[in-house]
Amino acid sequence: MAECMAGLEGPSPSEGASSTNKPTCIIVLGMAGSGKTTFVQRITSFLGEQKRPPYLVNLDPAVQVVPYPVNIDIRDTVNYKSIMSQYGLGPNGAIVTSLNLFTTRMDQVISFVDKQPPEIKYVIFDTPGQIEVFTWSASGSIIAESLASLFPTVIVYVIDTVRCVSPVTFMSNMLYACSILYKFQLPFIIVLNKTDIVDHKFAQEWMKDFEAFDKALDDDDSYSSNLTRSMSLVLDKFYENLTSVGVSSILGTGVDEFFKAVDSAREEFLVEYLKDVEALKKKRLDMELKRQEIELEKLRLEKKEKKDKKGKATQETTQSDSSKKEEETENQMS
Numbered sequence: 585m586a587e588c589m590a591g592l593e594g595p596s597p598s599e600g601a602s603s604t605n606k607p608t609c610i611i612v613l614g615m616a617g618s619g620k621t622t623f624v625q626r627i628t629s630f631l632g633e634q635k636r637p638p639y640l641v642n643l644d645p646a647v648q649v650v651p652y653p654v655n656i657d658i659r660d661t662v663n664y665k666s667i668m669s670q671y672g673l674g675p676n677g678a679i680v681t682s683l684n685l686f687t688t689r690m691d692q693v694i695s696f697v698d699k700q701p702p703e704i705k706y707v708i709f710d711t712p713g714q715i716e717v718f719t720w721s722a723s724g725s726i727i728a729e730s731l732a733s734l735f736p737t738v739i740v741y742v743i744d745t746v747r748c749v750s751p752v753t754f755m756s757n758m759l760y761a762c763s764i765l766y767k768f769q770l771p772f773i774i775v776l777n778k779t780d781i782v783d784h785k786f787a788q789e790w791m792k793d794f795e796a797f798d799k800a801l802d803d804d805d806s807y808s809s810n811l812t813r814s815m816s817l818v819l820d821k822f823y824e825n826l827t828s829v830g831v832s833s834i835l836g837t838g839v840d841e842f843f844k845a846v847d848s849a850r851e852e853f854l855v856e857y858l859k860d861v862e863a864l865k866k867k868r869l870d871m872e873l874k875r876q877e878i879e880l881e882k883l884r885l886e887k888k889e890k891k892d893k894k895g896k897a898t899q900e901t902t903q904s905d906s907s908k909k910e911e912e913t914e915n916q917m918s
């Protein structure tokens with residue numbers, strides 16, 4: 585049953601509490617059709633079978649059917665269709681606006697997540713198929729940053745392995761993956777999905793071995809192919825620290841390995857990222873204090889201005905009263 589957020593004030597999250605005891609937040613991203621929803625459904629049933637059900641959040645306002653038992657659903661808070669008609673927006677604009685509106689309630693989402701019992705080890709966020717809505721919007725950053733400031737958070741990028749068999753498309757996917765990593769700067773896992781159709785080993789080999797990738801481009805001398813070759817060299821460092829797992833969301837293979845990767849990413853978060861998150865939190869707190877100071881100064885000035893105006897008005901009234909009196913006296917004397 586979805587938590588109803590409308591008009592409900594959740595308790596304030598226990599700021600500063602140690603992230604080590606908190607569940608891991610998994611943000612699932614991927615191009616439309618890569619299999620995000622099927623993947624979330626699969627990992628949910630995997631955890632369910634192990635009697636470790638996750639807490640689930642759907643962030644896709646336009647999805648028709650959510651095939652897993654969602655706990656928080658963006659569709660309960662915002663009506664995507666009425667946003668389209670209300671603001672005269674197209675489908676993508678309405679998704680962006682819905683996500684923006686939902687983000688204003690992120691503190692409540694965090695409260696709900698924060699008050700989950702310790703048995704809840706994972707909180708999974710399914711995102712809109714229009715990947716750029718999340719990756720390149722302010723709301724995507726706010727959601728990821730606010731989660732990471734309280735919980736170990738991992739970004740999972742689901743790729744359709746079938747669409748990667750061409751080296752050029754593979755490179756496009758890797759560049760996108762690299763840009764997501766750069767944007768969120770959080771532990772990152774690539775899920776090579778649909779391995780029941782194509783084995784993912786070729787993609788992992790291309791990441792590790794430049795020569796194997798170069799060989800795959802052998803017969804192609806086009807501009808895009810040459811560019812792809814040079815890009816591959818540039819991405820060498822990115823590949824070095826990259827975790828990728830092959831999964832079939834349909835069959836359920838590779839899910840075990842996926843959770844091992846998530847648990848390592850959680851450790852990585854606690855060791856490597858937490859200090860950055862702490863610094864980020866401090867920076868945000870400093871900015872907030874500065875903002876409050878400015879607001880206070882503005883209020884002080886406004887108050888002073890009002891007082892001055894009032895004083896001036898009283899002075900003017902007193903002056904006009906006394907000149908009236910003077911006039912009256914003069915009239916009486918004459």
Ligand SMILES: Nc1nc2c(ncn2[C@@H]2O[C@H](COP(=O)(O)OP(=O)(O)OP(=O)(O)O)[C@@H](O)[C@H]2O)c(=O)[nH]1
Binds near residue numbers: 778
């Ligand atoms: N063979 C195979 N098909 C898969 C797998 N995962 C997903 N699919 C299929 O891929 C299609 C898209 O899957 P979805 O889960 O809807 O993909 P999505 O990324 O959530 O798509 P959007 O809702 O558009 O963002 C569906 O037909 C799924 O059945 C897989 O592991 N193997």
